[in-house]
Amino acid sequence: MAVQDFLIASLVLSCLAASSYGTSFSSLPATLIVSASTKQGQVLKAGEDKITVTWSLNTSLQNGTDSAYKTVKLKLCYAPVSQKDRGWRKTEDDLEKDKTCQHKIVAQPYSPSNNNFTWTVQKDVPTATYFVRAYVHNSADEEVAYGQTTDVHKTTNLFKIQAISGRHVSLDIASVCFSAFSIVSLFGFFYLEKRKSKSSQQN
Ligand SMILES: *[C@@H]1O[C@H](CO)[C@@H](O)[C@H](O)[C@H]1NC(C)=O
Ligand SMILES: *[C@@H]1O[C@H](CO)[C@@H](O)[C@H](O)[C@H]1NC(C)=O
Ligand SMILES: *[C@@H]1O[C@H](CO)[C@@H](O)[C@H](O)[C@H]1NC(C)=O
Numbered sequence: 575m576a577v578q579d580f581l582i583a584s585l586v587l588s589c590l591a592a593s594s595y596g597t598s599f600s601s602l603p604a605t606l607i608v609s610a611s612t613k614q615g616q617v618l619k620a621g622e623d624k625i626t627v628t629w630s631l632n633t634s635l636q637n638g639t640d641s642a643y644k645t646v647k648l649k650l651c652y653a654p655v656s657q658k659d660r661g662w663r664k665t666e667d668d669l670e671k672d673k674t675c676q677h678k679i680v681a682q683p684y685s686p687s688n689n690n691f692t693w694t695v696q697k698d699v700p701t702a703t704y705f706v707r708a709y710v711h712n713s714a715d716e717e718v719a720y721g722q723t724t725d726v727h728k729t730t731n732l733f734k735i736q737a738i739s740g741r742h743v744s745l746d747i748a749s750v751c752f753s754a755f756s757i758v759s760l761f762g763f764f765y766l767e768k769r770k771s772k773s774s775q776q777n
Contacts, residue, residue, distance in 0.1 A: 596670030597717045605639055606646070606721025607632050608708045612733035620737050621697040627679065629708050629721060631686040642712045643684040643719065648691060649675035649707050653724070653732045656702035669717055675707050684710060701737040 611626040612618065618625065627648055631640055651674045657663045666672045679693045705724040712718045723731050 596668050596672075598667045599669055599672060599717075599720075600667050602709075602717060602720050604721055604726075605632055605635055605719045606630065606708050606710060608706060608721040608723050610706050610723045610731070610733070612723075612731070614731055615733065617734045617736055618695050620695045620699045620701075620735055622695070624692050624694050625679075625706070625733075626690055626692045627706050627708075627723075628690040630689060640684065640686060640710075640719075643710050644713045645681055645711045645715075646684050646689070647681045647709045647711060648679035648693075649709065650677035650679055650699065650704050650735075651675035651707050651722070653703040653705055654728055655732075656704070679706065695735055697738055699735050699737065701735060703732050703734050705732055 606629050608627065608629045610628075611624075629646065629648075652663045654665075657665065657674070663673050663676070665674045677696070677699055680691050682689065682691065705722055705728060707720060707722040709717045710719040710721075722728075725731075
């Protein structure tokens with residue numbers, strides 16, 4: 575193998591390797607103090623209730639800690655009780671693979687203080703127990719720090735979200751069935767009309 579080929583091959587391999595691994599969560603410092611308007615155990619209704627999230631830099635850190643901070647992305651994350659036996663919500667240290675925080679709340683430019691955002695729980699959020707985590711990204715969009723509304727063990731300040739009730743779902747199903755029925759009957763009507771006109775032409 576020529577030296578150039580070898581170089582190209584290793585370049586491609588290292589690019590592949592670089593793209594398939596994300597930042598490890600355990601390497602991130604918890605420098606943001608994040609709190610939510612929710613009370614421990616509170617139940618919020620999806621599509622109706624609101625959460626206000628407030629965040630700021632921990633002021634007892636050294637000056638310059640936040641010099642590379644560019645954006646803050648708030649996410650809704652599953653508490654361990656709602657991850658049990660659900661591989662699709664599993665926590666992985668590699669943030670590319672982590673499925674703890676699947677619902678984006680908002681992304682905002684970083685500022686060390688006076689940050690707050692009020693979010694209406696989206697209708698597609700499933701029933702589960704949650705907390706809020708804020709990821710800090712640098713200008714290369716890499717995670718560099720975080721903060722969350724719960725403790726490291728994810729047991730305090732958790733809240734529940736109740737998905738859209740069964741009544742709404744059955745209404746949705748009923749309307750889908752009804753539209754399908756209308757389309758079928760429309761086609762049926764055209765078919766019958768055609769046959770009728772054909773047979774009248776033949777007579
Ligand atoms: C802020 O940072 C200091 C120093 O690292 C730490 O001792 C303290 O617990 C932090 N405060 C909060 C609320 O996380
Ligand atoms: C951090 O910055 C503030 C204001 O810019 C200054 O008053 C303080 O002395 C600085 N602290 C350190 C440890 O450099
Ligand atoms: C909430 O955010 C607004 C700007 O969006 C800011 O002016 C205000 O001071 C913030 N309030 C708190 C309590 O942080």
